Amino acid sequence: MSTPSRKRLMRDFKRLQSDPPQGVNGSPNPDNIMQWNAVIFGPDDTPWDGGTFKLTLTFTEEYPNKAPVVKFKSHMFHPNIYNDGGICLDILQNQWSPIYDVSAILTSIQSLLCDPNPNSPANSEAARLYGENRREYNRKVKEIVEESWKDDGEDS
Amino acid sequence: MAWREQSPERGSQVSSWNPGGPASHRESTLDAAESRPAVSVGEREDFVDAPKTSVSSISGAGEESLTSRPHTEHTVENAEQNPNLNTDSTPARPTDDQILAQENSIREAVAESSPFVGDKEPLAALRKEYEDGSAVFLQKISTLEEKYQAIRRTRGDGNCFFRAFIFAYMEDLVQSNSLQERNRVVTCMRQWKPRLIAAGYQELVFEDAQEMIMDQLNSLGTADPVMLPALETNMRDAGVSQMVVMYLRLLTSAELGQRQEFFSPFILGMFDDCPSVDHFRQRYVEPMGEESDHVHIVALTDALQVPIRIVYLDQSLGAAMAGVGHAEGAAVNHHDFVPEALQNATGPNAIPKVHLLYRPGHYDILYPSKSA
Numbered sequence: 059m060s061t062p063s064r065k066r067l068m069r070d071f072k073r074l075q076s077d078p079p080q081g082v083n084g085s086p087n088p089d090n091i092m093q094w095n096a097v098i099f100g101p102d103d104t105p106w107d108g109g110t111f112k113l114t115l116t117f118t119e120e121y122p123n124k125a126p127v128v129k130f131k132s133h134m135f136h137p138n139i140y141n142d143g144g145i146c147l148d149i150l151q152n153q154w155s156p157i158y159d160v161s162a163i164l165t166s167i168q169s170l171l172c173d174p175n176p177n178s179p180a181n182s183e184a185a186r187l188y189g190e191n192r193r194e195y196n197r198k199v200k201e202i203v204e205e206s207w208k209d210d211g212e213d214s
Numbered sequence: 215m216a217w218r219e220q221s222p223e224r225g226s227q228v229s230s231w232n233p234g235g236p237a238s239h240r241e242s243t244l245d246a247a248e249s250r251p252a253v254s255v256g257e258r259e260d261f262v263d264a265p266k267t268s269v270s271s272i273s274g275a276g277e278e279s280l281t282s283r284p285h286t287e288h289t290v291e292n293a294e295q296n297p298n299l300n301t302d303s304t305p306a307r308p309t310d311d312q313i314l315a316q317e318n319s320i321r322e323a324v325a326e327s328s329p330f331v332g333d334k335e336p337l338a339a340l341r342k343e344y345e346d347g348s349a350v351f352l353q354k355i356s357t358l359e360e361k362y363q364a365i366r367r368t369r370g371d372g373n374c375f376f377r378a379f380i381f382a383y384m385e386d387l388v389q390s391n392s393l394q395e396r397n398r399v400v401t402c403m404r405q406w407k408p409r410l411i412a413a414g415y416q417e418l419v420f421e422d423a424q425e426m427i428m429d430q431l432n433s434l435g436t437a438d439p440v441m442l443p444a445l446e447t448n449m450r451d452a453g454v455s456q457m458v459v460m461y462l463r464l465l466t467s468a469e470l471g472q473r474q475e476f477f478s479p480f481i482l483g484m485f486d487d488c489p490s491v492d493h494f495r496q497r498y499v500e501p502m503g504e505e506s507d508h509v510h511i512v513a514l515t516d517a518l519q520v521p522i523r524i525v526y527l528d529q530s531l532g533a534a535m536a537g538v539g540h541a542e543g544a545a546v547n548h549h550d551f552v553p554e555a556l557q558n559a560t561g562p563n564a565i566p567k568v569h570l571l572y573r574p575g576h577y578d579i580l581y582p583s584k585s586a
Contacts, residue, residue, distance in 0.1 A: 062422065062453055069418040122419070123456040123502060151313075155500040156460045157419050 063121040070160040082164035092117045105196040109203035122156035135202045137174040137185035146180040330455045332367035353544035364581040372503035375577045376462040382568040382579045413468035423461035467495040469517040521552040523566035
């Protein structure tokens with residue numbers, strides 16, 4: 059079945075393969091192009107360095123007019139990421155535009171890791187530590203990075 | 215313009231959610247609507263302005279006009295409340311998923327009550343909306359009736375300018391069967407392709423949309439041209455209509471990007487939260503559902519070289535200003551957006567064929583009387 063959204067997702071996938079952005083990767087489920095798995099690597103020279111964070115992207119037939127639902131599957135500690143893995147990021151909500159493709163979404167999330175927006179906290183403890191005790195925040199982030207290696211083996 | 219004040223800061227949309235539940239969310243959004251005198255909401259389902267989302271996004275409460283509502287005072291009140299909501303980080307705040315679900319249900323409700331592009335209606339339909347409303351509006355509508363015979367409403371989802379514009383433009387082409395203008399605009403769109411790529415857009419993002427518009431335009435002059443009913447059907451189809459709006463947004467954004475020097479004084483002077491033209495493009499042009507302002511209109515008319523006339527229907531009494539109308543009655547102001555290259559031109563291309571009616575926060579299509 060080829061609908062505009064599926065067609066577009068195929069092209070997103072092609073672009074991701076032919077022009078892979080640094081530090082992110084993603085692919086649709088073999089049996090369902092509306093459901094993607096992705097990995098974001100923690101950017102070098104940041105507390106996130108070395109982390110391999112897994113996400114899912116769930117698209118609807120309204121894509122690209124509607125953003126996909128993107129969730130971290132890896133446990134995260136970040137001011138703009140909810141405990142359930144949900145992400146508070148403008149381009150996934152009211153600043154969504156059809157000009158974004160999967161590649162752009164993943165790259166944006168990657169840059170959110172090191173550049174949180176403390177004004178819209180989704181995790182109040184992370185937001186507080188980020189503002190008040192950066193050393194402790196960074197320590198927690200490093201814990202998360204190590205944790206991300208563990209769940210590599212578990213649910214892939 | 216209320217939407218600028220009320221738009222949550224970039225990135226803070228989730229916290230601008232009103233935690234009071236569905237009813238109050240909707241209510242607060244309603245209240246945040248720009249003042250638009252009209253009959254009560256319930257009576258005129260077909261004129262309910264959509265939340266910004268027919269498309270995509272999760273909008274913050276109060277981000278944009280939701281529906282016609284005569285309560286001017288609430289606009290101010292709500293604009294003041296929103297900053298408070300923005301800083302509200304109580305645990306009761308719903309998750310993104312809940313907000314999405316909420317937005318979806320509102321969107322569906324509105325989608326059922328108003329098509330992207332409505333039917334052509336006699337101007338009397340407009341008068342009926344204001345029957346119990348302000349005398350200024352009624353006078354202005356009388357003035358309007360001297361020049362215009364009909365109106366076609368568009369869904370008030372923040373994309374109304376783009377939707378009204380392209381429908382009016384294509385309808386005129388279909389009706390007039392003007393192959394010369396068709397050829398011009400098709401060439402113009404073809405030339406946009408490399409420019410869009412140069413502007414940094416992926417071809418995969420816009421090629422379908424461009425094809426869709428071109429297919430319809432190219433059918434003119436063939437044995438099987440797109441006729442008005444087909445145009446209506448297409449532009450009411452979410453797939454087509456949204457793609458077309460997106461395409462126009464890209465053209466507008468790319469035009470802004472290519473002429474930053476020209477546009478930056480307007481943008482930096484009007485939008486406090488936009489430190490640059492690029493920021494404005496990303497914040498107010500590219501996302502679906504962001505309302506259009508003069509800047510958007512100027513950019514789009516330039517991008518496609520299509521002049522537009524905007525007729526303003528508001529509370530102001532500006533009889534002395536230029537406009538349609540007579541000295542004694544309430545003058546209705548209009549403004550012609552004419553691309554620079556056409557400004558000194560004479561001939562049919564320089565005269566706007568697209569006439570839009572602007573009421574604060576919303577654009578509909580107007581049809582000039584045959585005699586006018």
